[in-house]
Amino acid sequence: MIIKCFRCDKEIDTPDEHNADYIVAPDTIAKELRETLIALKHNQATLAKEAQMKEVETYLDEDGITELTRPKYPDLAIADSEYDAIEIPNIEASKAIGEDLVKVIAEVKDKDIQKTGIICPKCYKPTDTVIWGVHKKK
Structure with a gap:
């Protein structure tokens, strides 16, 4: 060969x-x-951001009586690079x-x-x- x-x-x-x-x-x-x-x-930063993402706020429905909740920071996200x-x-x-x-x-x-x-x-x-x-x- x-x-x-x-x-x-x-x-x-x-x-x-x-x-x-x-x-x-x-x-x-x-x-x-x-x-x-x-x-x-x-890491510390992503744990803190995740805690913020879980925060909710209470608001009243259109009827003004019913309380609803929604994410406090709806646009907050964690990128893979973080x-x-x-x-x-x-x-x-x-x-x-x-x-x-x-x-x-x-x-x-x-x-x-x-x-x-x-x-x-x-x-x-x-x-x-x-x-x-x-x-x-x-």
């Missing part, structure tokens, strides 16, 4: 520990879109946050993903971590 060198595109015939290096290196990091779970939890955000590995981890948890949202964003690569011996750099190959320290 012929594989091209990750760095110079030289063809390597059946890469093994005698003619190539299988590496992890800074230049093998790739950006990929990944879904990240974000737990939104209350909560404290914590990245979590999975949905089960959100249970550890406890009663301060408001909700879990999923964001899709670029993440650095460490990749590996096959290189020819000439392309080896001292910063490479060799998994197997010509430059593997024994």
